[in-house]
Amino acid sequence: MADEDFPTLCDALAMPTELRVTGKHRAKTVLAASKLAFVAAVLCVGLVSACSSNRAKGPQAVASHLDAMRGAVTKNVVDTERRAALLQSIDGLQADLETLRRVDFDTMTQIRALNTRPDVPRTEMEAALDSFDQQRRDARGRVVQRHFELTGQATATEWKELAGLERKALLAAVQ
Amino acid sequence: MRRPVSIRRQRGQVLIILFLTTVLFGGSAAGLGWLYGGNNFKQLRKQLKTVVHEPERRKSLGGILEDLGSAAQGFNESHERQVRGLLKSLERHDATRAEVDRYLAEMDALNRFSRTAMLDLRYKLREGMSAQEWAGLFPPPEQGASP
Numbered sequence: 001m002a003d004e005d006f007p008t009l010c011d012a013l014a015m016p017t018e019l020r021v022t023g024k025h026r027a028k029t030v031l032a033a034s035k036l037a038f039v040a041a042v043l044c045v046g047l048v049s050a051c052s053s054n055r056a057k058g059p060q061a062v063a064s065h066l067d068a069m070r071g072a073v074t075k076n077v078v079d080t081e082r083r084a085a086l087l088q089s090i091d092g093l094q095a096d097l098e099t100l101r102r103v104d105f106d107t108m109t110q111i112r113a114l115n116t117r118p119d120v121p122r123t124e125m126e127a128a129l130d131s132f133d134q135q136r137r138d139a140r141g142r143v144v145q146r147h148f149e150l151t152g153q154a155t156a157t158e159w160k161e162l163a164g165l166e167r168k169a170l171l172a173a174v175q
Numbered sequence: 176m177r178r179p180v181s182i183r184r185q186r187g188q189v190l191i192i193l194f195l196t197t198v199l200f201g202g203s204a205a206g207l208g209w210l211y212g213g214n215n216f217k218q219l220r221k222q223l224k225t226v227v228h229e230p231e232r233r234k235s236l237g238g239i240l241e242d243l244g245s246a247a248q249g250f251n252e253s254h255e256r257q258v259r260g261l262l263k264s265l266e267r268h269d270a271t272r273a274e275v276d277r278y279l280a281e282m283d284a285l286n287r288f289s290r291t292a293m294l295d296l297r298y299k300l301r302e303g304m305s306a307q308e309w310a311g312l313f314p315p316p317e318q319g320a321s322p
Binding site for chain 2 (some may be wrong): 151167
């Protein structure tokens with residue numbers, strides 16, 4: 001059967017609830033529905049396993065995404081010199097993201113502590129926030145710098161394999 | 176009857192976590208989770224009932240909490256849009272440092288604005304409560320946690 005005869009999953013989602021099936025098309029429609037049910041089942045299994053495999057949080061999640069990034073570098077970057085440089089930058093990124101996480105945590109802990117003081121003057125609160133914000137901007141700046149170090153070492157094609165993994169690591173670091 | 180300390184502490188941290196989601200211009204997803212989960216904000220409002228007994232004052236303070244929640248949500252939505260833009264930019268190999276810095280500058284501007292608004296509401300809430308009530312709503316964080 002040609003591909004165009006099969007509704008895609010998107011088509012299926014857009015299907016009206018009342019399907020007008022006539023003689024010649026009945027068998028084809030039943031077959032299509034079976035195939036869609038199978039695809040949906042496979043997708044469900046995939047989603048469940050994807051969710052359960054992403055339970056790791058914090059430093060473990062960051063490390064796991066960066067390990068995947070190292071694997072992608074090893075697999076996709078043939079040039080040994082650039083490969084070594086990229087792997088070194090990923091090590092640096094891991095350290096920078098850990099610093100960013102620690103700054104976030106310390107900031108949260110200290111602001112919570114300040115907030116519990118009923119009579120903490122606003123000026124003191126603002127000064128503390130200014131200081132935390134500056135620390136965070138510094139830590140963030142180092143992460144951004146490291147990102148550009150990576151993109152400078154990878155070709156556009158190689159970066160396509162790495163970008164999604166870096167994104168996951170960045171998100172994991174601020175969770 | 177007194178509630179267990181750990182639960183009180185947990186509830187007491189909710190507002191400040193909402194507050195932090197906007198203060199931290201990095202915008203942690205964990206913070207957003209607290210915000211969009213909804214339950215914890217509700218718990219904070221319940222906690223207010225246990226520490227403030229006069230209905231009129233409680234109602235007025237509840238209004239400030241609502242404002243705080245709405246403001247935090249508004250800021251977080253804006254922040255989320257900024258983060259999406261920034262991440263898209265970082266995924267592109269040809270993105271320039273200037274382009275990324277523009278996003279970061281926008282985030283910092285939102286952070287400054289939201290910080291002021293949230294501090295205004297924090298101090299407005301504090302004005303309506305005694306020191307003892309404040310301590311009941313925001314007990315000291317538990318020690319020994321790690322990042």
